[in-house]
Amino acid sequence: MRTEVVMPQMGESVAEGTLTQWLKQIGERVERDEPLFEITTDKVDAEIPSPTDGILVEIRVQPGQTVEINHVVAILDTDGKITAAPEAEEKPAPNGANGASAPQVAAPVSAPKVETSGNESIEELRRTKSTPLVRKIAAEHGIQDISSIAGSGLSGRVTKQDIMEYIEAGKHVGGTTAARPAGKPIQPHHTPVDIGGRDRIEPLSPQRLAIARHMIASRQTSAHAQTVHEVDFTNVWAAKKAMSAEFADRGVRLTFTAFLIKAAAEALAAFPMVNSSLDGDHVIYRGDINIGMAVDQGESLIVPVIRNVDEMSLLGVARAVTDLAERARTKRLKPDEVKGGTFTLTNPGIFGSEFGVPIINQPQTAIMATGAIKKRVVVDQKTDAIMVRPTSIWCMSFDHRVVDGATADRFMLRMREVIENWQV
Structure with missing residues (x-):
């Protein structure tokens, strides 16, 4: 029997999480409540336990990837047998010392086809299928029409990365998309920083970045x-x-x-x-x-x-x-x-x-x-x-x-x- 492991919701306002590390590899047995992987969000940096006993047979999300809550990140075989995932494809072994092939991580399932009732357009589906986090970011920046943003997610869903790239490119400034609600403060523009020769540049960790956005959103909400x-x-x-x-x-x-x-x-x-x-x-x-x-x-x-x-x-x-x-x-x-x-x-x-x-x-x-x-x-x-x-x-x-x-x-x-x- 195959059991899906999903990205948990770590707090009421959390819409997604970043998987930071797998604690088990494909083919390894895991016990119920034994730590299976680590995640980070704006609220928690934690180990996530396995929902059941079984063998890890498929990994669908790699370390560093950010996915929505309830997104399937792995598959466990509770019968204790390692079976090929239906989505996985046989790949030739890479040239190596002994010609041995490394374990293959099964590819994620393909995106489902978008079906409409006849009254909904693809653009409307993109809007309804965006996450609460994306809609919150859009509201913070006065973006009223999410459908104008090219979505890279399943069924054309606008992801957090899509909207952040859109904003960083300045495309939300001007036009109907950037129209802001009455009384909504204009977001300050990023001020360029002069980098010195002895300065060190490091990206914010996923959790630190999420906290930053959560705190800014709170200031603008309450x-x-x-x-x-x-x-x-x-x-x-x-x-x-x-x-x-x-x-x-x-x-x-x-x-x-x-x-x-x-x-x-x-x-x-x-x-x-x-x-x-x-x-x-x-x-x-x-x-x-x-x-x-x-x-x-x-x-x-x-x-x-x-x-x-x-x-x-x-x-x-x-x-x-x-x-x-x-x-x-x-x-x-x-x-x-x-x-x-x-x-x-x-x-x-x-x-x-x-x-x-x-x-x-x-x-x-x-x-x-x-x-x-x-x-x-x-x-x-x-x-x-x-x-x-x-x-x-x-x-x-x-x-x-x-x-x-x-x-x-x-x-x-x-x-x-x-x-x-x-x-x-």
């Missing part, structure tokens, strides 16, 4: 506004010190992140507008509280999601934080573990920064950055007493189309109350 609060961590500092040994006995490392995620969950339950998404002119109030936490990966980052945080104890949250962070850094996250986030927490404070101003993780409504927790001189507002307290500066970015400043500040105040009044 009306970003921010609010900043300083929070006293005296009680949480004491609670962490008192409970760390107990948690360690259970094999769990207690971090400040666990306290922050629990506090965010309580505030999100009280202010569901912050736990929402905007779809056109409708607000979607999320039924679950799923908090994403940004994890540093050296040259990139990833945002695994802790689900239903409001139903978890502090111990459960701490265990999830430790587990997800470790597997994120070792590329062992599963596709579902980077999907479904309703709010994001990022902690640049671990590197000593006072605070950061984060960009909203679409399609969410808000994201919060926490600064370094360190001792600062503060003044008691009631007694004017000068004290030294461990504090952290928080900055929340929110979508002002959905959340007003007053709601954002009430949300932050609720989080502050939870942290500042924490009881062991």
